[in-house]
Amino acid sequence: MEGAAAEIRHRMVEANGISMHVAEAGGGDGNSSSRPAVVFLHGFPELWYSWRHQMEYLAARGYRCVAPDLRGYGGTAAPPEVSAYSAFHIVGDVVGLLDALGLDKVFVVGHDWGATIAWYLCLFRPDRVIALVNTSVAFMRHVMIRAGPDAVKTTEYFRRAYGPTYYIVRFQEPGVAEQGLSPANARYIMKKILCNRYTDEEAGHERPSTADGDNDLLPSWVTEADVDYYASVFEKTGFTGGLNYYRNMDRNWEHAAPWSDAKVTVPTKFIVGDGDITYHWPGIQDYIHKGGFKADVPLLEDVVVIPGAGHLIQQEKADEVSKHIHDFIAKF
Numbered sequence: 001m002e003g004a005a006a007e008i009r010h011r012m013v014e015a016n017g018i019s020m021h022v023a024e025a026g027g028g029d030g031n032s033s034s035r036p037a038v039v040f041l042h043g044f045p046e047l048w049y050s051w052r053h054q055m056e057y058l059a060a061r062g063y064r065c066v067a068p069d070l071r072g073y074g075g076t077a078a079p080p081e082v083s084a085y086s087a088f089h090i091v092g093d094v095v096g097l098l099d100a101l102g103l104d105k106v107f108v109v110g111h112d113w114g115a116t117i118a119w120y121l122c123l124f125r126p127d128r129v130i131a132l133v134n135t136s137v138a139f140m141r142h143v144m145i146r147a148g149p150d151a152v153k154t155t156e157y158f159r160r161a162y163g164p165t166y167y168i169v170r171f172q173e174p175g176v177a178e179q180g181l182s183p184a185n186a187r188y189i190m191k192k193i194l195c196n197r198y199t200d201e202e203a204g205h206e207r208p209s210t211a212d213g214d215n216d217l218l219p220s221w222v223t224e225a226d227v228d229y230y231a232s233v234f235e236k237t238g239f240t241g242g243l244n245y246y247r248n249m250d251r252n253w254e255h256a257a258p259w260s261d262a263k264v265t266v267p268t269k270f271i272v273g274d275g276d277i278t279y280h281w282p283g284i285q286d287y288i289h290k291g292g293f294k295a296d297v298p299l300l301e302d303v304v305v306i307p308g309a310g311h312l313i314q315q316e317k318a319d320e321v322s323k324h325i326h327d328f329i330a331k332f
Contacts, residue, residue: 006059008052012075013068016089016096021075023048023067026059036130037103038329039094040067043112043136044242045181045193047074049229050111053318058326066106068097070114072241074233082174085244087120087252094121098128107329111135111314113245119144120256122264131267131332133325135313136278138288139264139296146253147260154249161282171246183238187231194222194230194312221316264297269328271321273309302328 006025013020027035038058040051048067055065069076071093072085079085094117098106108129110118115137122129141147143154152160158168171177181189195218218224270293272279279285287293294300304324306317314321 006056006065008055010075013097013100015100016092018071018077018079018093020071020077020093020097021048021069022097022101023051023055023069025055025065026062027064035063036106036332037064037066037101038107038109038325039098039103040065041094041108041110041114041117042067042070042073043110043114044245045073045190045230045234045239046112046114047230047233049226050312050315051109054109054314054322054325057319057322061326063107063329066097066101066103068093070117072237072244074237078237078241082244082247083251085241086248086255087117088124088255090117090245091121091124095125095128104128105130107131107133107332109133109135109325110137112137112311113242116144119264120252122266122268123256123259123262126264126266129266131269131329132264133269133271133328135271135321136273136276136311138270138272138278138284138293140281140284140287141260141296143249144253144256145260146257151253154253168246168249171243174240174243174247177243178238178240181239181243183235186234186239187227189239190230190234191218191227194227194315195219196310219316221318265299267299267301267332268297269302269304269324270300271304271306271313271324273306273311273313273317275308275310276313277311279305 009024011022011024013022027037040048040054042048042050048069051067055067059065071090072078105128108118108121110132115134118132118134119139122132142151143157155169155172158166162169218227288303293303306313306320309317
């Protein structure tokens with residue numbers, strides 16, 4: 001049964017040796033709830049705020065919703081060392097957060113980098129996850145894990161596929177990407193990102209880094225207030241924390257070698273927009289639809305491809321994605 005619009009509550013939580021900013025809605029406010037919590041993991045360059053629609057939707061249906069700013073983002077601590085942003089650190093933060101909140105097992109929902117972290121979480125600690133709904137980024141063993149004699153480092157894989165101007169390749173050198181992603185231009189940058197569908201054709205090109213000609217019309221699912229919120233946060237924090245996730249891709253790939261043949265053994269639903277760049281990586285559609293994905297994620301129950309949707313799917317198609325999440329986790 002639907003309830004009133006959920007209030008978003010904010011607090012700081014100590015987890016895995018860092019201070020994390022956490023947004024919550026629904027249960028956990030003194031009212032008992034028999035439903036497990038739902039933990040949302042955001043992508044780059046995003047914040048807990050990217051899940052506002054899903055939090056409201058699920059909280060109104062009795063779920064406790066927990067959406068942290070991940071390490072390096074928003075109000076959460078941002079260690080200075082690049083190496084402090086490995087998948088092992090971020091998964092450690094998530095597990096530490098569950099411990100701090102007294103949550104034994106939870107539903108997990110991820111998007112973009114949050115989806116990658118969710119895949120690693122389900123590999124490393126499936127005992128903490130009831131079920132997973134991941135969006136945008138499918139499980140890709142060859143990209144995430146060093147496996148097999150012909151293994152190629154993650155960044156080299158994308159360089160071969162798209163060339164040296166591809167964003168993942170360009171993000172590798174500390175300080176270089178920051179020249180374009182300046183906190184002084186955070187509002188312009190976030191507006192461009194929210195207006196961009198992140199198609200395969202666009203990904204290999206540099207984007208303007210100044211506010212000249214900022215005439216983009218916002219899509220119907222984004223308000224000026226949304227842009228203001230993102231901008232106000234990234235003006236304070238900059239983008240380095242999020243960029244450091246990309247700078248650990250090769251490190252993650254190497255360190256995950258012990259899981260080279262591991263399966264994702266939690267019930268899973270995957271959602272992607274047909275216009276998302278991640279749905280057009282080389283070979284990905286054959287992998288998703290012709291058995292490879294199911295072999296790696298044997299409890300994969302559903303793949304949903306949303307027509308006309310781009311990368312920021314949980315915001316662009318908020319109601320549809322929220323309903324897909326609810327309908328899946330309601331079975332458990």
